[in-house]
Amino acid sequence: MRYLSRPARAVAALLVGALTVPVEALALAVAGLAVLVTLGRPAPRRTIAAALRRLTAAELSRAARWPATPPVPPHLARSVGYLLVRLGLGLLGGAVLTLFGAGLVTGARLVTGWLTGHPLDDITPSLPVVGYLTVAGLVLAFLAVQGMIAVAALELRWANWAVRPGRAALEHRIDELSVSRAEVVAAVDGERRRIERDLHDGVQQRLVALGMLLGRARRATDPQRSTDLLRAAHEESRQALVELREVAWRVYPSALDSAGLSAALESVAERAGLPVRLDHRLGARPPAGIEAACYFVVCEAVTNAAKHAAAHAATVRLTEAAGRIRIEVCDDGCGGADPAGPGLSGLARRLAAVDGRLSVTSPPGGPTLVTAEIPTPTAEPSCG
Structure with missing residues (x-):
C-alpha cells in the first residue's frame, strides 16, 4: 500500500487543485477590483494583500502533499504571480484527470456491455477488437498517468519558486552571514582573552602560592612548621582544582x-x-x-x-x-x-x-x- 500512497496523494492534490481554480480566479478578480476601488487607501490594500498571502499559503499547503514544500506565504508580488500561474496548472491538471476518468468510464462501459450481451455502439467483442482496444486503453492510461505526474512536478517546481528567497533577500542574507562571521571570530578572541585572564588571576596564582608553600615546607627544619606548611599547600591545591573546574565549566560544561x-x-x-x-x-x-x-x-x-x-x-x-x-x-x-x-x-x-x-x-x-x-x-x- 505504501507504493500507492504517493500517487494517490498526487491525484488528490491535482483534484483539489482543479476544484480550487474557480475560487482562486474569483479571489484574484475581487482583489484586482478592490485595489482599483481603494487606490490611495493603504489599510484596505493591506487587508487584500494579507488575504492573497493566506490563499497562497493554503495553495502551498496543498502542493506540499507531493512532496513536502514549506507552506510559507511569500510576499505579495510572488503571491499574485504564483496564483496566476497556478490557475493554468489547475486547469491543466483538471483536464488530465477528466480525460483519465473518461477513459476509465468508457472502458468500464465496454467491458460491462460485452459481459451483459449489450455491446456499446454495436462493437462486437472479437479478438482483434479486444486486443486493439486493450492496447489503446493501456497506452492512453500511461499517457494520462504521465500527464498527472508532469503536472504535479510543475506544481512542485512553481511552489518552490514561490517560497524561494529573491535576489535582494539572498544578498541581505549574505551580508548578515559576513557580519556574523566577523562577530563570531571577535567573540572567540574575546573568549580566549577571558579564559587567559581567569587562568592568570585565579589558577596560576594558586599554583604559584602552592609552589612557594612546598618550597618553604622543604626548607623548614621544624617538623611542626613543615606539617603546617604542607597542610596549607594541600588546601591551596584543593582551591586551585576548584577554580580550574570552574574555568573549564565556563568554557564548556561536560554535562x-x-x-x-x-x-x-x-x-x-x-x-x-x-x-x-x-x-x-x-x-x-x-x-x-x-x-x-x-x-x-x-x-x-x-x-x-x-x-x-x-x-x-x-x-x-x-x-x-x-x-x-x-x-x-x-x-x-x-x-x-x-x-x-x-x-x-x-x-x-x-x-x-x-x-x-x-x-x-x-x-x-x-x-x-x-x-x-x-x-x-x-x-x-x-x-x-
Whole structure:
C-alpha cells in the first residue's frame, strides 16, 4: 500500500487543485477590483494583500502533499504571480484527470456491455477488437498517468519558486552571514582573552602560592612548621582544582554532552547563588550547536541576574513551537541591563551564528526579561 500512497496523494492534490481554480480566479478578480476601488487607501490594500498571502499559503499547503514544500506565504508580488500561474496548472491538471476518468468510464462501459450481451455502439467483442482496444486503453492510461505526474512536478517546481528567497533577500542574507562571521571570530578572541585572564588571576596564582608553600615546607627544619606548611599547600591545591573546574565549566560544561541540556541547566541553577526555577519543555534533544547556544544564553542571563542585578530569584523557561526554540529568563532584580554590554552582545553574536535572535527588556527597577529564539533545522525541499 505504501507504493500507492504517493500517487494517490498526487491525484488528490491535482483534484483539489482543479476544484480550487474557480475560487482562486474569483479571489484574484475581487482583489484586482478592490485595489482599483481603494487606490490611495493603504489599510484596505493591506487587508487584500494579507488575504492573497493566506490563499497562497493554503495553495502551498496543498502542493506540499507531493512532496513536502514549506507552506510559507511569500510576499505579495510572488503571491499574485504564483496564483496566476497556478490557475493554468489547475486547469491543466483538471483536464488530465477528466480525460483519465473518461477513459476509465468508457472502458468500464465496454467491458460491462460485452459481459451483459449489450455491446456499446454495436462493437462486437472479437479478438482483434479486444486486443486493439486493450492496447489503446493501456497506452492512453500511461499517457494520462504521465500527464498527472508532469503536472504535479510543475506544481512542485512553481511552489518552490514561490517560497524561494529573491535576489535582494539572498544578498541581505549574505551580508548578515559576513557580519556574523566577523562577530563570531571577535567573540572567540574575546573568549580566549577571558579564559587567559581567569587562568592568570585565579589558577596560576594558586599554583604559584602552592609552589612557594612546598618550597618553604622543604626548607623548614621544624617538623611542626613543615606539617603546617604542607597542610596549607594541600588546601591551596584543593582551591586551585576548584577554580580550574570552574574555568573549564565556563568554557564548556561536560554535562551538556553526557547528560543533555536539562541536566546542564540544573547545574547552572545549583551554582547560580539565587533560587532559579526551571521550566524545560523541549521534546527531542536539539543538535549540539543549538543546545550549546541555549545553555550559554541561560548561563549568561542567570549569572547577570546574580552578580549585577541583585536579584532574589529567576525563572528559566524553554519551549518549542513552529520550528523555533524560545528561551525566556526573567529575574526580579534592579533592571537596567545593557544589551550592548560585552556579555549580552556576545550572546547575540553567538545566537546569530545559529540564526537566532536575542531581545532584552530591562527597565530601571526591573524586572529583566531576556528572550532568545533559535530556529531548529528542518529538511529543505528539493526542486528537482
